Amino acid sequence: MLTYTDLKKGTQLVRDGDPYEVVDSNFLRMQQRKAVVQTKIRNLRTGKLYDVSFRASDELEEAELEKRPLIFLYSHRAEFIFADPKDRGSRFSLLQEIVGDKQRWLKPDTEVTALFFKDKIINFSLPVKIDFTVTEAPPGVQGDRSQSGTKTVRVETGATIQAPLFINQGDVIRVNTETGEYAERVEKR
Numbered sequence: 001m002l003t004y005t006d007l008k009k010g011t012q013l014v015r016d017g018d019p020y021e022v023v024d025s026n027f028l029r030m031q032q033r034k035a036v037v038q039t040k041i042r043n044l045r046t047g048k049l050y051d052v053s054f055r056a057s058d059e060l061e062e063a064e065l066e067k068r069p070l071i072f073l074y075s076h077r078a079e080f081i082f083a084d085p086k087d088r089g090s091r092f093s094l095l096q097e098i099v100g101d102k103q104r105w106l107k108p109d110t111e112v113t114a115l116f117f118k119d120k121i122i123n124f125s126l127p128v129k130i131d132f133t134v135t136e137a138p139p140g141v142q143g144d145r146s147q148s149g150t151k152t153v154r155v156e157t158g159a160t161i162q163a164p165l166f167i168n169q170g171d172v173i174r175v176n177t178e179t180g181e182y183a184e185r186v187e188k189r
Contacts, residue, residue, distance in 0.1 A: 002060040004037045012044075012063040015052075019044040019063040019117045044115065045098065045122050063117065070114040070124065072106050080106065082114065082121065092121045104159035105130055105177045126177045131186050132156050133172050140165030 002013055011022045020041040029035040036053045043050070044065070054060070070082040070092065078096040080103070083089075092114070096103065105126055114124040132155035140151055150162040153173075161175060163182045170189030173182060 002062050004054040004056055004058055004060070007037050007039055007054060007060075012065055013041075014061040014063045015041070019065060019122065020050075023049065044117070047100075047123075066116045068114050068116060070112055070121075072108065072110045072112055074108060075103070075106070082112070082124070085111065094121060094124070098123065102126060102177075104157055104180075105175070107132070107157050128178060129174050129176055129183055131172050131174050132159075134163075134167060134169055137163070137167055137169045137171075140167070 002011070005027075007013075007022050007025045009022055009025060011025075013020050013022070020043055022039050023042050024040040026038045027035065028038055034055060036055050038051070038053050041050050041052055042048070044063075069085055071085050071088075073081045073083050073088075073091070075081065080094045080096070080099050082092045082094070084091075099106070102124070107130075110126070110130065112124040112126055114121050116122065134153050135156055136154035138151055138153075149165055151165055151167070152160050153163045153167055154160050155173070155175065159175075159180075161180060161182055163173060167173060167182075167185060168189055171185055172187035174184045174186050175181070176183050
C-alpha cells in the first residue's frame with residue numbers, strides 16, 4: 001500500500017482498476033487545513049492526464065507493472081499482433097485505439113518494449129530510431145528552394161515525413177519515432 005506522501009514523479013498506482021503513473025506532484029498545506037498532495041497522473045491504458053488531489057486518509061494500491069520485449073508481427077483489421085521473441089507462438093494483441101499514432105512506425109519484426117499489467121499488454125514503446133525504405137519520393141530539383149530544401153517522402157509503412165532533397169525512392173533512411181522527423185540516410189539505393 002502507498003500513502004499520499006509516496007506519490008513522487010514516476011510512482012505507479014492502481015485507481016479504479018486502471019494503472020496510472022504520477023507525472024507531477026506537489027505537497028500542499030494551507031494554514032489550518034489538512035495537507036494534500038496535488039498530482040497529475042497519466043492513465044497508462046489510454047494516455048490521458050488527470051489532475052487529482054490525495055489526502056492522508058486515501059489508501060492507494062501500488063501498480064505491479066512488468067516490461068517485456070516483444071516483436072511486432074502484423075496487423076489485421078483493427079488489431080495489432082505481437083509475439084514473444086523466444087516463443088513466436090506466445091502472441092498478444094492490441095486494438096487500434098490503444099496503438100494510436102504509433103501504428104505509422106510499426107513494420108513486421110520490429111522489436112518493442114511492452115508494458116504488462118496483470119499479465120495483459122496495455123501499452124508499448126518503440127525504439128527511438130528505426131530504419132525505413134522510401135517507397136515514394138518526388139524528384140528533388142537542386143534549385144528548388146521554395147520548400148527550404150526538403151520534400152515529402154513516403155516510407156514502407158505508409159507514413160509521410162519531410163526529408164532532404166537528395167533522398168530518392170529505394171533509399172533506406174533512419175527516422176526518429178518520437179518526433180516523426182528524418183534523422184539520416186543509412187543506405188543509398
